[in-house]
Amino acid sequence: MSEAQSQAINVDVAIVGAGPAGLTAGYLLTKAGKSVAIIERDETYVGGISRTVEHEGYRFDIGGHRFFSKSQQVVDLWNEILPDDFIERPRMSRIYYEGKFYSYPLRAFEALRNLGLWRSTMCMASYLWVRAFPNRNVKSFEDWTTNQFGKKLYSIFFKTYTEKVWGMPCDEMSADWAAQRIKGLSLMGAVIDGVKRSLGLNKKPNDGMQAKTLLESFRYPRQGPGMMWEAARDKIEATGKGRIIMGHALDQLASDGRGGWRMTAKGASGMVTIEADHAISSAPMRELARRMHPLPQSTFQTNELKYRDFLTVALMVEGEDLFPDNWIYIHDSKVKVGRVQNFRSWSPEMIPDENMACVGLEYFCFEGDGLWSMDDDDLVALATDEMRILGLLDPAKVRGGTVVRQEKAYPVYDEDYAANVATMRAELEDKYPTLHLVGRNGMHRYNNQDHAMMTAMLTVENIIAGSRVYDIWCVNEDAEYHEAGDEGAEKELPAREPGREVSDDQAAALNSMRDVPTRIVEDDADGDRADTRRAA
Template sequence: MVVGTQGDGMVDVAIIGAGPAGLTSGYLLTKAGLRVAIIEKDERYVGGISRTVEHEGYRFDIGGHRFFSKSQQVVDLWNEILPDDFIQRPRMSRIYYESKFYSYPLRAFEALRNLGIWRSTTCMVSYVWSRLFPIKDVRSFEDWTSNQFGKKLYSIFFKTYTEKVWGMPCNEMSADWAAQRIKGLSLWGAVVDGLKRSLGLNKRPNDGMATKTLLESFRYPRLGPGMMWEAARDKIIATGKGDVLMGHALKQLAQDAQGNWRMTATHAQGETVITARHVISSAPMRELASRIHPLPDSLPQATELKYRDFLTVALKIRKGDLFPDNWIYIHDSKVQVGRIQNFRSWSPEMVPDADVACVGLEYFCFEGDGLWSQPDDDLIHLATREMVTLGLIQPHEVIGGAVVRQEKAYPVYDETYAANVAAMRVDLEARFPTLHLVGRNGMHRYNNQDHAMMTAMLTVENIKAGERLYDTWCVNEDAEYHEAGDEGDEKVLAAREAAAQRAVTPDQAAALNSLRDVPTRLPAETETAQTADRAAA
């Protein structure tokens, strides 16, 4: 099968992956009159990690996706694609630790009260010690977080959960992760805010943020985030300019002598060949590198990139809602679960039975390990036992369940990721100017949904212009549960230096400097100050 309906049998752009970045690209390109073909290896769902899975009328959000963005362009695009199906939902997230709930972000006085006098005292002493005698050579997540909060609070509120998520010791994780994701969260700021509130001098939420307040509500598609991406897919197809090929996995990508791309995808009936002038890839960097022909020089670095996978065990429970939170972080070493979502708190329409609560227990793992490979029934029994261990339910209340696996959910920020990404970027941008990397896995960056969309939006502008007007690697990285400020208060996302430009070899640094010399004519509204509020995940 050959895809391409233009006179020369070629599409303008071939897109790998029908997630937020891929579908945003396809929607904007077809809207501009260009012909696109999108391949997606999932046979049923579009949206990638932002898809919504349906089982017996119950809908599951894979990972939890609040629709909030500081970019007015992203907000406008959401409204354009899905104009009539957003609802406003209250925002609430907490930490569960030793049978008690703690607000997240931490509220200093609440946390110290729950911990008790003795433990609170040791936490404050540890914090003061960290300010007086900080670790000088900060290399790891543990170093950075211990300096910021003290060793004791780090061990209580960061270590257990973070190691569950990443499957590696915190002292082996790059300090980049903490600096990017929890920068701006200040224990001292939280204490000062708490004192002001106790005196009636401050009414805003005590979240420890120095400059911004935490949003208290967010918009959400009434049937889950997949509703957005299903609508985008349908609009792409309706233009007559786009094909969305489900169940198609990338096999090989090669250029001919004229610089046009030949993309081969495998599916149940055989192979599909797509010829295109440009390729947009949201596929994981490691997978893309191994499928480009001839193999890129940066393949050794690409193969070193790591990913963390996870699975959701959704339980249907015969009782009223268990808790009001969108999700709860489980900082308890007695159980393996890392986070529990309450799907009705995202949208009541995701749970069809008013007498049934539906929750999703998220387990972080590696594809192929013991947890990932367990039969679904065993995972449902495990999730039931752990809900009982946490004191949230009785075993007889569970009336059913389902398991959803998500591979390569999180690009890992280990000690070598930045140099590896930089090498891959330099190699591909120099050799293949018509190959464009977008999205979370396409760029190996922990971007939120709106940032993934912005990388696609700027890439489309580059393709339409025929030159690289915008540097997509300057798209910001905000954290999804420290969103702050007003929706759409920036025309585009704030620009900053890419994390991948750090920890590189001299040769890579020289190559990156030459790349920075390429004009990146960002509009004036792009030159906004970077927000300080970051969150760890």
């Protein structure tokens, strides 16, 4: 419901944000008999970045969300909320470069074969050079990747896409991210493997990759991920214990001085006031800090937190599907698009007309920059032209388009983010034990949908227990979490406070951390640290 209330709403728990974390918390709390009120800034959609946007019958997934989790508890919750609407979909994604497709993850021997004799020779020469004369002072993503693959292969398959996504030059990104994300690929091993197979000496499907089983299929709601969160919303409201207040953004979150909270939310129809014993926030940490009363001492640090935004341009195209992939990574530097989604490959029910195709071009940007500020019609024209440049569609068959913008899609891990987050976390945990941060933006952690849900699930356990049983900051954020393994396989216990007893059915929340690009900070001539990040 979206109507404003003239009087205060009194509930057990007030929740900021109706994304996966906020709705998971609301669903489990109402199921346990707690009353909740959830405010959501969007006037129409729940689900946050996992929402499904509809335009003239076409449905768009904002980024692409596979429903796979190693946590059996998360899988069980998905099945409970949406028991009858999952379909099994084949997984296919490739890299596109100069008119050719390459497997993703990259298979080195295939890449060399597709590049042709001259480029392959140049790539191998470049690789052999760095093996003989490696960079001994590795600081950046560029240093590390060049050392592993040579300058030529790095420039083709790593540089362009990485800089598109993060808006930072590769020579200013941390080498740690490359070391974690680019695993299991040996260029020399791929070449030796290719020679053996050409002689019939090796028929194993290795191709230079270490043995690793990737997901070949995944479950997906038949009309997009928004189905899950719309169902959660409906179930919350059906209990009579929960209210979803749409079109209202957090205005202030004030401590009542007795351990409880007074939340005000502002919308087009007026102000809503919510009084609660506990508050859960999935709002961006920077925004929460600015709206708390009294202001946290750590507000200055959280003001420095940064986010990467993106937008999707959806094109409705006459004819059959253009390609079978769920999505394609675009590594060509001559276009701005970073990734292309094929919505029919996610689910045929996303497309209302079997004679039409629909693709979504993703542009990574910063809120307020040139791309973000372009008119929708200009963005549709840009996307159409870039698909023509790439040779992926005939512009004459484009029948329409629309634009969906997503603010704060990716929390940026720059040099100072960890210290800034730790400062606020320590202050809030010390002063406000009834305030709980959850989800990707709430914790400023680059996690997946199921990880965001798990932070909410453990927070609910803490609220019901009346104490901090679980440390939600230990929820798994492993970089390969979505790429390999068996659904529901993890049975390890989450991290918990010393001396606390926990139930055996809690799913894994392992103490690991995903690295993403960080700025390279070097000493200047005077020995002081100088930020070398260039403007995006």
